[in-house]
Amino acid sequence: MDSVKHLRFDVAVVGAGPAGIAAALAAADSGRTIGLIDDNPTAGGQIWRGAYNSARPSASSIWFDRLNKSAVQIVRGARVFHAAAGELAAESDDSVIQISYGKLILATGARELFLPFPGWTLPNVMGAGGLQAFVKSGLEISGKRIVIAGTGPLLLAVAAYARKCGAKVIGICEQTTRPKMARFGLKMMLIPDKAAEALRFAYDLRSIPHWTDCWPVAAFGNRRLESVRISRQGQTSEIACDYLACGFHLIPNVELPRTCGCRLRESFVAVDEYQQTSVPGIFCAGEPTGIGGLELALVEGEIAGYAATNWEDRAKHLFAKRARHQKVVRILQDAFPLRPELKNLARPDTLVCRCEDVPHERLCEHASWRAAKLHARCGMGPCQGRICAPAAEFLFGWQIDSVRPPLFPVRCSSLVALSSHSAPRN
Amino acid sequence: MNKPAEVVIVGAGIVGAACALELSAEGLRVLVIDESLTSAGSTGAAMGHIVVMDDSEAQFAITRYSQILWDDMRDQFPTSVEFDPCGTLWVAADEEEMREVRRKFDYYRERGVSAEILDSQQVRDAEPHLRAPLAGGLRVPGDSVVYPPCAAEFLLQKARALGARVIRAQPVAAIGKGVARLADGTVFAAGFIVNAAGQSAPKLSPGINIKPRKGHLVITDRYPNFLHHQVVELGYLKSAHSLTSDSVAFNVQPRKTGQILIGSSRQYDAENSAVDESILARMLQRAFEYMPDLSFLSAIRVWTGFRPATPDKLPLIGPSPQDPSVLVAAGHEGLGITTSLATAKLICAQILGQRPAIPIQPYLPSRQIAAEAHV
Amino acid sequence: MSESISVRVNGKIVSVHAGSPVAVAVLASGATCRVSVTGQHRSPLCGMGTCFECRVAINGEPQRRSCQVLCEANMEIETNG
Numbered sequence: 094m095d096s097v098k099h100l101r102f103d104v105a106v107v108g109a110g111p112a113g114i115a116a117a118l119a120a121a122d123s124g125r126t127i128g129l130i131d132d133n134p135t136a137g138g139q140i141w142r143g144a145y146n147s148a149r150p151s152a153s154s155i156w157f158d159r160l161n162k163s164a165v166q167i168v169r170g171a172r173v174f175h176a177a178a179g180e181l182a183a184e185s186d187d188s189v190i191q192i193s194y195g196k197l198i199l200a201t202g203a204r205e206l207f208l209p210f211p212g213w214t215l216p217n218v219m220g221a222g223g224l225q226a227f228v229k230s231g232l233e234i235s236g237k238r239i240v241i242a243g244t245g246p247l248l249l250a251v252a253a254y255a256r257k258c259g260a261k262v263i264g265i266c267e268q269t270t271r272p273k274m275a276r277f278g279l280k281m282m283l284i285p286d287k288a289a290e291a292l293r294f295a296y297d298l299r300s301i302p303h304w305t306d307c308w309p310v311a312a313f314g315n316r317r318l319e320s321v322r323i324s325r326q327g328q329t330s331e332i333a334c335d336y337l338a339c340g341f342h343l344i345p346n347v348e349l350p351r352t353c354g355c356r357l358r359e360s361f362v363a364v365d366e367y368q369q370t371s372v373p374g375i376f377c378a379g380e381p382t383g384i385g386g387l388e389l390a391l392v393e394g395e396i397a398g399y400a401a402t403n404w405e406d407r408a409k410h411l412f413a414k415r416a417r418h419q420k421v422v423r424i425l426q427d428a429f430p431l432r433p434e435l436k437n438l439a440r441p442d443t444l445v446c447r448c449e450d451v452p453h454e455r456l457c458e459h460a461s462w463r464a465a466k467l468h469a470r471c472g473m474g475p476c477q478g479r480i481c482a483p484a485a486e487f488l489f490g491w492q493i494d495s496v497r498p499p500l501f502p503v504r505c506s507s508l509v510a511l512s513s514h515s516a517p518r519n
Numbered sequence: 520m521n522k523p524a525e526v527v528i529v530g531a532g533i534v535g536a537a538c539a540l541e542l543s544a545e546g547l548r549v550l551v552i553d554e555s556l557t558s559a560g561s562t563g564a565a566m567g568h569i570v571v572m573d574d575s576e577a578q579f580a581i582t583r584y585s586q587i588l589w590d591d592m593r594d595q596f597p598t599s600v601e602f603d604p605c606g607t608l609w610v611a612a613d614e615e616e617m618r619e620v621r622r623k624f625d626y627y628r629e630r631g632v633s634a635e636i637l638d639s640q641q642v643r644d645a646e647p648h649l650r651a652p653l654a655g656g657l658r659v660p661g662d663s664v665v666y667p668p669c670a671a672e673f674l675l676q677k678a679r680a681l682g683a684r685v686i687r688a689q690p691v692a693a694i695g696k697g698v699a700r701l702a703d704g705t706v707f708a709a710g711f712i713v714n715a716a717g718q719s720a721p722k723l724s725p726g727i728n729i730k731p732r733k734g735h736l737v738i739t740d741r742y743p744n745f746l747h748h749q750v751v752e753l754g755y756l757k758s759a760h761s762l763t764s765d766s767v768a769f770n771v772q773p774r775k776t777g778q779i780l781i782g783s784s785r786q787y788d789a790e791n792s793a794v795d796e797s798i799l800a801r802m803l804q805r806a807f808e809y810m811p812d813l814s815f816l817s818a819i820r821v822w823t824g825f826r827p828a829t830p831d832k833l834p835l836i837g838p839s840p841q842d843p844s845v846l847v848a849a850g851h852e853g854l855g856i857t858t859s860l861a862t863a864k865l866i867c868a869q870i871l872g873q874r875p876a877i878p879i880q881p882y883l884p885s886r887q888i889a890a891e892a893h894v
Numbered sequence: 895m896s897e898s899i900s901v902r903v904n905g906k907i908v909s910v911h912a913g914s915p916v917a918v919a920v921l922a923s924g925a926t927c928r929v930s931v932t933g934q935h936r937s938p939l940c941g942m943g944t945c946f947e948c949r950v951a952i953n954g955e956p957q958r959r960s961c962q963v964l965c966e967a968n969m970e971i972e973t974n975g
Contacts, residue, residue, distance in 0.1 A: 175796075177796075449776075459557075460556055460557075461556045461557060463556070463557055463559075464556055464557035467557055467558055467563055467668040467669075468557070468599065468668055468669055468672060470776075473819075473820075474740075474819070475740050475817065475819050477819065477820065497820055497821065497822060498794050498820075498821050499818060499820075499821060502740060502817045502818060502819045503817070503818055504814065504815060504816070504817060504818070505737065505739070505781070505803055505806075505807075505813055505814050505815070505816050505817075505818045506803075506807070506814035506815070507818075508737070508796075508799060508800065508803055508818055508821065509800045509803050509804055509807075509814075510800075511796045511799070511800060512796040512797045512799070512800035
């Protein structure tokens with residue numbers, strides 16, 4: 094049977110991406126005990142993947158340096174699968190960890206929205222953030238041909254990074270319209286920090302084709318990806334490539350916040366100016382409160398960290414900075430809405446649920462997500478609908494129902510450890 | 520223009536669906552009304568074990584009758600129904616339970632149900648993941664497993680093909696005197712109304728005694744060939760017997776996908792559907808006692824469901840005591856999937872004034888009034 | 895970090911940078927991670943432990959999400975595809 098470890102923190106932070114790291118460090122200033130819990134083997138989340146151990150200096154180095162020198166206890170490889178008042182249960186490779194906390198900061202990040210199209214299940218079709226994360230953690234792509242498709246500035250970041258690592262980025266397929274893209278560029282130029290970033294991108298991406306009104310129509314290959322057919326302003330063409338990195342928006346990971354009872358507003362976790370959710374003592378920072386990118390996540394994390402340790406003054410000092418970066422949220426939403434043509438990419442036999450291999454035509458037989466689940470098994474696999482439910486919501490407009498426990502698949506023995514209580518609560 | 524229905528069935532779960540098919544097959548015009556878009560009741564949560572039980576003659580009669588009906592249909596089922604004739608393996612932990620094994624064996628043999636006594640070694644050969652030592656077991660090869668939501672949907676589709684109409688997402692507010700009234704005021708008149716509303720049956724037919732009995736289930740990731748039969752501990756019967764206390768019993772099922780369904784628990788007076796960690800833990804620990812390797816399997820989902828239970832553990836199949844035009848078809852506890860087809864036959868026989876294939880007395884709702892009158 | 899580690903994917907030795915997850919070793923070896931329920935070959939999709947396409951057996955233990963397990967020297971990785 095699993096061993097059960099008990100940990101107790103004044104402030105527990107779930108998610109060691111930028112928001113969580115910023116939150117933990119801010120909270121640590123108070124001298125209270127801080128725990129930073131993440132299911133990956135190292136801290137950094139998606140965007141700072143691999144940077145923790147990297148000798149190469151990067152924007153994240155300062156943060157990791159501070160984290161290393163701080164008193165924050167990092168709990169790695171621990172996947173939170175259950176939450177009750179004042180407590181979390183996480184599963185690691187060999188144990189269940191019961192974590193009791195005084196305050197909780199949720200920085201669970203976001204995951205990619207995947208839109209089904211013929212061939213999207215071929216090996217080497219990946220998420221844009223996913224490919225970037227693999228490259229950052231050691232995947233060699235030098236000389237590989239990469240097509241990047243989807244929407245938003247993430248594509249530019251991935252393209253720039255891939256090129257730096259020696260890949261041949263054949264093109265960036267941006268589904269938004271040319272006018273919207275141009276307006277986005279202009280608006281970003283008006284924000285001081287962003288202007289510099291935009292110019293850097295323009296330089297890093299020089300001579301890489303960036304096509305607007307462009308999206309993947311199908312991927313081809315025998316055992317793995319060999320080519321992509323794209324639609325570009327009404328014309329299709331085929332591009333031979335080794336990787337297709339797709340990034341169509343991010344879906345906030347709100348499953349844990351919902352389980353904790355946090356109210357949502359328009360599918361994001363609702364928070365007040367101190368990043369506190371509708372549940373007193375539970376805070377949320379970063380993408381789950383609104384997709385806004387790295388800088389916003391960092392400042393939200395800091396605010397949450399100070400607020401959770403009753404340092405409202407310091408939190409208040411950051412409100413203006415947050416407001417500046419929050420502008421980005423709106424700009425992103427306006428510039429990159431998903432166009433209706435993307436709903437028609439899937440053919441009847443295109444899989445929507447990858448865990449259970451459920452094709453589009455089977456989902457068409459049903460009128461609700463629940464019916465599709467029960468009858469067609471869509472979302473009944475180990476990903477618990479994390480990949481297919483957002484796609485189904487986009488394709489069919491279905492409201493996805495509530496989260497069922499456990500939050501992630503866990504060993505049956507871990508479910509038993511749940512009820513063998515637990516450290517005494519104060 | 521649709522002709523008015525001759526029978527209105529409230530509830531499109533497994534029982535309502537089975538009734539719809541049976542009545543449509545007899546040429547009656549049927550209208551089925553369900554409050555949800557899809558299996559929102561017990562059918563959506565159920566294990567789907569088709570099993571002969573011998574708690575009482577009446578229970579044996581209806582489960583055996585129904586099991587044969589399921590078997591008769593097996594060639595018609597599409598793959599989505601996941602019909603699997605895997606059989607049941609009742610396992611005995613000690614000599615006392617082995618005596619029960621022999622009793623069951625004799626009981627079944629006398630009544631033509633094929634069964635086989637297994638000793639300690641044979642029971643582990645049959646299911647290698649069972650711990651040693653167990654005293655032995657009873658294999659009942661005629662039992663099987665289905666996937667209830669798709670089974671109900673299949674029955675309903677067949678009924679539709681025979682002319683039945685189905686209205687979904689419409690709660691029924693009241694039934695009686697040849698009329699079913701929806702919450703939105705719409706009224707349907709029919710010669711007969713079948714109350715197959717599961718948990719909601721007492722709301723529509725006040726006076727019938729059905730109480731929810733909460734259960735938990737866990738489903739794992741795919742582990743093909745881990746399990747071959749539905750495996751149930753004989754202590755299950757003690758669990759199902761208890762009328763008042765919370766109990767767990769080892770009960771696992773192989774699904775055609777290779778996933779393992781792990782149960783079972785029973786709780787009275789637990790009306791909220793939230794997962795209860797403490798009884799879930801007890802249930803799993805009981806399962807690990809019989810099959811330790813289950814503890815390593817990945818659990819993808821946990822859910823709860825409610826079995827509609829009657830005090831004497833037999834379903835209610837027959838006229839409502841208050842209104843003979845209303846036929847109750849509810850209260851099947853943990854045997855709803857199994858006995859749905861037989862229930863439909865019995866309801867149909869009563870509507871058509873035909874002789875039912877098995878004696879109907881033990882299932883009549885009027886017995887509950889009589890029982891209460893004696894208190 | 896130029897330090898590298900050797901692991902075995904389906905018996906074949908693969909060299910990766912230290913700090914690489916097992917998924918990277920599988921990708922580098924040219925193998926795919928798993929076979930889906932209708933027989934399709936699958937490789938990692940999300941890179942963050944949510945898609946479950948990267949499941950492989952590591953040192954005999956099946957169904958491990960390889961994007962969240964770091965390579966260790968002499969690890970035995972078996973794919974199902």
